[in-house]
Amino acid sequence: xxxxxxxxxxxxxxxxxxxxxxxxxxxxxxxxxxxxxxxxxxxxxxxxxxxxxxxxxxxxxxxxxxxxxxxxxxxxxxxxxxxxxxxxxxxxxxxxxxxxxxxxxxxx
Amino acid sequence: xxxxxxxxxxxxxxxxxxxxxxxxxxxxxxxxxxxxxxxxxxxxxxxxxxxxxxxxxxxxxxxxxxxxxxxxxxxxxxxxxxxxxxxxxxxxxxxxxxxxxxxxxxxxxxxxxxxxxxxxxxxx
Numbered sequence: 001x002x003x004x005x006x007x008x009x010x011x012x013x014x015x016x017x018x019x020x021x022x023x024x025x026x027x028x029x030x031x032x033x034x035x036x037x038x039x040x041x042x043x044x045x046x047x048x049x050x051x052x053x054x055x056x057x058x059x060x061x062x063x064x065x066x067x068x069x070x071x072x073x074x075x076x077x078x079x080x081x082x083x084x085x086x087x088x089x090x091x092x093x094x095x096x097x098x099x100x101x102x103x104x105x106x107x108x
Numbered sequence: 109x110x111x112x113x114x115x116x117x118x119x120x121x122x123x124x125x126x127x128x129x130x131x132x133x134x135x136x137x138x139x140x141x142x143x144x145x146x147x148x149x150x151x152x153x154x155x156x157x158x159x160x161x162x163x164x165x166x167x168x169x170x171x172x173x174x175x176x177x178x179x180x181x182x183x184x185x186x187x188x189x190x191x192x193x194x195x196x197x198x199x200x201x202x203x204x205x206x207x208x209x210x211x212x213x214x215x216x217x218x219x220x221x222x223x224x225x226x227x228x229x230x231x232x
Contacts, residue, residue, distance in 0.1 A: 001170065033218030035153070042203055042222040043145075043153065048210045054220060055209070086153050090216040096169045097216055099145075102152040 002026065002091035004100035011106045018074040020103045022087030025068055032070040033088040034063060036081075043086065047072060074105070082107045110134035112142075112204050112223035119229045120194050127190040128226045130204030138162040140206050141215055142187040144178065147225075148200040156202075158215050159187060167215045194230045201225045 004024040012018040022032060032050050035043035045054050047063035050070065060075045070089070074081055087100040115129040130142065143158040157168035159178040166178050177190040187204055203226075205219030 030216065031218075035218075037153075042225055043205075043219075044222075045210075045218055045220045048218050048220070049212075052210070084152075088153075088155070088218055094216060096157075096167060097143075097155040098169075099153040099155055 002096075002098050004087055004089060004098055006085075006087060006100040006103045008101070009104045009106065011108055012074075012077045013108045014079060015076055018077050018081070018105055020072045020074075020085050020087075020105065022070040022072075022089075022100045023068055024070075024089055024098075024100075026092040027065055027068050027070055027089060029092060030090040030094065032063070032065055034070075034072045035086045035088065036083045037086065038083045046085075077105075077107055079107050081105060110208055110221055112206060112221055114202075114204055114223040114226045117227040117229070119231070121232055122194055122196055122230055124194050124230075125190070125192050126194055126228065127188050128202060128228065130187045130189075130223050132185045132187070132206070135206075135208050135221075137185040138182055139213075140208055140211060141213075141217065142180070142204055142206045143219060144176075144187075144189050145203045145205060145219075146200045147203065156189075160215070161187070165215075194228075196230050196232075198228060199230050201227050 034047035037043040051063040141158045144156040146154040159166045161180040204223040207217035
């Protein structure tokens with residue numbers, strides 16, 4: 001079955017830039033979505049259709065896709081950005097959706 | 109206000125059946141896919157499937173096909189996730205979610221509205 005691969009963890013100091021990657025063979029063909037999830041809360045959409053930012057999401061969040069890798073970038077990281085981040089996309093044939101394994105972002 | 113409100117926590121025994129609900133308000137229920145996402149304790153998100161309330165078109169992730177049933181009641185603006193025989197491994201938080209503001213009307217869309225989650229515990 002189709003899988004999206006994310007690094008388990010990323011650590012970053014406040015004010016620095018965090019880059020979270022998501023790799024999958026079908027990413028050149030399918031949109032990528034990104035979610036932020038804090039403990040005990042439902043996920044929140046922070047990026048859609050690869051690089052579009054939903055209303056209300058700070059502009060320090062940006063997204064991009066190059067080949068088989070999608071990247072969520074958080075510039076000028078703040079303490080409140082500490083959370084788990086998940087990418088989401090579809091298999092090559094567009095039959096079903098998968099989430100990445102998740103990346104825990106720690107703000108040092 | 110656009111929201112999805114889920115039914116409360118459930119504690120069940122293996123082999124029992126269960127149906128949990130997700131009530132939608134504030135948007136056109138029949139025109140937006142509703143999906144279900146599983147999160148097992150301490151684990152990541154898993155996309156289970158989606159249903160289109162307008163015609164009950166349903167798409168399942170292969171690993172969940174035959175294990176659960178998605179349904180809707182248009183008159184109640186409510187979506188359901190159902191098990192006929194629970195296992196201990198079904199213990200998880202289940203979220204309903206829907207693509208509203210950023211929908212492309214595709215079953216593959218990401219979700220911008222989420223319910224609060226329903227904790228299902230299956231234990232003998």
